[in-house]
Amino acid sequence: AEARLAAVYERSCLACHGRAHSGAPLTGDAQAWAPRLAKGMEALLLSSRQGLGGMPAMGLCADCSDADLRALIEFMSTKAKPQ
Numbered sequence: 001a002e003a004r005l006a007a008v009y010e011r012s013c014l015a016c017h018g019r020a021h022s023g024a025p026l027t028g029d030a031q032a033w034a035p036r037l038a039k040g041m042e043a044l045l046l047s048s049r050q051g052l053g054g055m056p057a058m059g060l061c062a063d064c065s066d067a068d069l070r071a072l073i074e075f076m077s078t079k080a081k082p083q
């Protein structure tokens with residue numbers, strides 16, 4: 001499951017969440033994610049499914065389940081920032 005999700009992340013979320021100035025909160029940037037996480041996981045799942053501003057619906061992962069999205073959000077919002 002980890003390898004499958006890593007592949008999904010690289011093919012979908014990384015394009016924006018791994019690039020500065022895309023407008024997306026960056027993977028591992030705890031400061032950028034703090035106000036998002038404060039909304040609660042249910043709200044983040046909802047905006048992931050429906051899209052929000054520059055964030056496309058489902059984050060370009062049409063076949064992601066809620067569990068997949070939740071795992072990806074947890075990964076992006078907590079991963080230690082590479083030095």
Ligand code: HEC
Binds near residue numbers: 013017039052059072
């Ligand atoms: C095309 C670029 C793009 C892709 C691909 C993308 N995102 Fe995003 N994402 C954004 C942008 C831009 C925002 C900031 C939206 C805003 O606040 O206006 C965002 C915000 C978010 C948020 C915060 C939503 C909120 O309510 O604050 C979550 C969660 C998220 N993305 C999850 C994901 C996941 C999971 C994937 C991969 C499956 C993904 N994104 C793929 C651009 C992208």
